[in-house]
Amino acid sequence: MSSFTHPVDSGESEQSLLSRRQSEMGSQYAVESGIFMSSFTATVFVAALATTGLLILTLLIALTVMLKSCQSTNSGILEQVKKINQHDCCNFYILHAELNNLEVNELPLKCKLQAHQYSKRQYLKDLNTSIWFVEDYFGRLTPDDDGLDIILLDADDMLSLTGNFSRISSLDKNEQFEDIKHQASILLVRMHIQLRASGWSLFLFTRDASKHRNTRESTLTSFGCIGWASLLMRYDDEIQMEDWEYLSRKRLQLHNKGFRILGLISSSLDAFRGPSLGRRSFKLPNLQYYMNWRMPTQPN
Template sequence: MAGFQFLWVISVDSLSHSTWSRDHNIFRLTLRNGKQWLFDRVRNAGVIELRETIDDFDYCKAFALHVEVNNLELDEFPTICKTYFIWYFREGQYLRDLNLTMLIVERYFRNLAPEDDGLDVSLIDIYDIFPSNPHHTHPLLLRSGQHDRNDWVGEVRRLAHMRFLRLLMKLQSSGWSLIFITRKREEQCNATTKELISAGYGGWASLIMRSDDEMQMDSWKFFNKRRAELLNQGFRMASVISSRMDALTGPCLGKRNFKLANPIF
């Protein structure tokens, strides 16, 4: 019936004559017409749940945006989206989305040229380079029983880092000044600088970090405050680039701002 989704619970044995592949707890079946289905094994039972990929994936992707906009807790993520969170990373969709959003940035700047005074800047949220705690296992991975899969998580992070570095190198080579901003406190400045240099970054105009007073602020207020200070200092903000909504909220934004694919989903 149109407009409805169906859920089947079937035995694994009933799929024995079909072509399907297993990736840990996630199964994939490709039908003759090219349509794909994902399967999620039910723990402690000899059954799997079958859900149509497209409908549920689109719902979970839309809900992820809802989570970002409303700053919801991960506990409010629907249970059905845990499987698709893993799929989003493992099957390369996150990296494809990230590449597409970065292509949009590159094509925008391709036809622009900064002034020679060094005041045309792009504000870069370095959360997309180094998460606040890069060794922390994502809560959704823990709840999905994937906390021991650090090998593929590390590979996704490595490829995302390489793509981000390539974008920033293109901006720098075109003459744009890069100002890095982070949610970390100022006491971590030396360690953060070493991490950036070790990862291949260099030549940034400045690194903005939180003072003790700013640690008590909501992050979006911190970003607003620091953007306003840059404009008051005479900088012309060409763009703000981040995967997080808090960095892209409020006044004093750039002429063009870019929301990158978010690794939360």
């Protein structure tokens, strides 16, 4: 009896084993096809995503603020560079105009305003610095005993600061510019006295005709310029000459007479053209030129 029932049990066992295997395979499939996550883990995961999003948003806001700040800073820098470039450009314009003796209408309006401001704010500083260079240079030298070492000084720099000189601009009649001219004359006289005290022989020159000699000498003396060796002026045959040509001719005549020009001092560029300029040249700032660019009204 028992032998009859054994195959049946064996078949059932096989079916049971097969069923368990199918059940395990199904279970494995269910696990592999999805991710089981508890509610706590899901909460942590969502919080992490929210935190990451918040950090990214904060970073974007920070970058936006930084970008706007950089744009504002760069805009200020660019504006400053623009002003500097305009200032440098006007300096070249003004130098070119002075070199070529241009008229007022040949300078851009923005540069006329800059030239006007220069005469009020910077001219006296530049003049004082230029005179310091002159005094320092000649203070370290000693003229020879033969009396042939000379310094050429532009007397028109002093004369142009007086109200009765023909080259003075008719525009400069306010008190501020009168004070500037007065202070400039003090500096020029100081330079004159210092050079004379160091033993230098001073040859003054002017572009004016010799028929005005007495008047010019009297004006220079009233300012305190005394003790010069000579005052060079135009003769009749030099009246029609260009200023630079006349001045060059005077220097050449001095050179041919054996004089040694140790220095040439002037605010006008025409004095530095031609031969026989001497050992050292000193260009002073030209107040008369800048004052001719004054504007009738002040900018707002």
